[in-house]
Amino acid sequence: xxxxxxxxxxxxxxxxxxxxxxxxxxxxxxxxxxxxxxxxxxxxxxxxxxxxxxxxxxxxxxxxxxxxxxxxxxxxxxxxxxxxxxxxxxxxxxxxxxxxxxxxxxxxxxxxxxxxxxxxxxxxxxxxxxxxxxxxxxxxxxxxxxxxxxxxxxxxxxxxxxxxxxxxxxxxxxxxxxxxxxxxxxxxxxxxxxxxxxxxxxxxxxxxxxxxxxxxxxxxxxxxxxxxxxxxxxxxxxxxxxxxxxxxxxxxxxxxxxxxxxxxxxxx
Numbered sequence: 001x002x003x004x005x006x007x008x009x010x011x012x013x014x015x016x017x018x019x020x021x022x023x024x025x026x027x028x029x030x031x032x033x034x035x036x037x038x039x040x041x042x043x044x045x046x047x048x049x050x051x052x053x054x055x056x057x058x059x060x061x062x063x064x065x066x067x068x069x070x071x072x073x074x075x076x077x078x079x080x081x082x083x084x085x086x087x088x089x090x091x092x093x094x095x096x097x098x099x100x101x102x103x104x105x106x107x108x109x110x111x112x113x114x115x116x117x118x119x120x121x122x123x124x125x126x127x128x129x130x131x132x133x134x135x136x137x138x139x140x141x142x143x144x145x146x147x148x149x150x151x152x153x154x155x156x157x158x159x160x161x162x163x164x165x166x167x168x169x170x171x172x173x174x175x176x177x178x179x180x181x182x183x184x185x186x187x188x189x190x191x192x193x194x195x196x197x198x199x200x201x202x203x204x205x206x207x208x209x210x211x212x213x214x215x216x217x218x219x220x221x222x223x224x225x226x227x228x229x230x231x232x233x234x235x236x237x238x239x240x241x242x243x244x245x246x247x248x249x250x251x252x253x254x255x256x257x258x259x260x261x262x263x264x265x266x267x268x
Contacts, residue, residue: 025248032241039236050242060243063227067207070145070223074206075199077146082153083195087183089154090161101154108151112211119144120215136218144212149202156201160194161187200258204251 035045054060082104088094089101107115123135134140164187172182188195210225217223222230224247228240 028241029245029248032238032245034238034241037237039238050238051246054239054242054246057239059222059227059231060224063222063224066221067224070141070213071203071206073142074145074149075202077142078149078153078202079195079199081146082150082198083157085150086154086157086161087187090158104154105151107147108155112209115147116144116212116215119147119212123216135216138218138221141213141216141218141221144216145206145209148209148212149205152201152205153198156198157191157194160191164190197258200254204254204258208247208251 031039032050033046033048034043035047035049036043085100085104089097089104110118120135123140126132127134134143168190169182169186172186173179177185208225209223210229213223214226214229217226224243228243232240
């Protein structure tokens with residue numbers, strides 16, 4: 001088989017994989033405009049009414065607000081913990097370094113439902129120990145979402161540090177700059193794209209989470225993902241597709257912005 005045929009086969013397989021990934025998303029966007037009151041094919045017509053209906057529903061509005069607030073807090077928590085941890089892992093040489101790195105990255109490989117159940121059980125044990133409610137509170141939810149986002153921050157910031165020229169830091173130190181000044185004036189500007197990407201990606205990871213939220217969200221509070229699941233239990237119309245389309249647009253924009261600041265493919 002010559003190189004020409006190999007290239008065509010590779011291109012065809014790549015196109016098939018991309019289509020397999022994108023067609024369901026395109027289908028959701030298409031369905032969101034159906035005018036059918038009950039989701040059926042073919043569509044009777046097209047309308048924007050489902051977007052209006054979704055916005056008018058308190059559960060979706062409140063769920064969206066909670067998800068945005070939780071994701072923003074999770075991004076801040078992950079940066080506050082992840083940036084110092086990345087610096088220690090990338091620059092330090094100490095016993096147990098590899099074990100700590102594995103521990104910080106572990107939430108990436110633990111199934112979401114397992115992680116959610118484990119956190120719920122851990123919070124219950126802590127409640128018994130300290131006689132203070134954690135599960136079902138906003139603080140518990142923020143802790144869980146911070147843990148969701150932390151591995152991605154560590155991964156992206158560590159990748160930025162690994163690609164940085166250490167000689168610039170050494171030159172600044174040799175000219176009398178203190179370690180804090182070196183970090184503030186040299187290291188931080190160099191890794192700023194990675195930090196911005198980590199913040200955006202952490203926001204996305206928290207925003208789309210369902211498994212941990214469903215265990216830890218409290219009474220009277222819901223995230224957008226939980227609101228979608230609850231709505232689907234009793235309804236079968238295009239409202240969910242409309243909400244999902246808005247999510248696809250938001251998440252897609254944030255991922256593109258993240259990739260603009262730090263090539264995500266280099267971190268995986």
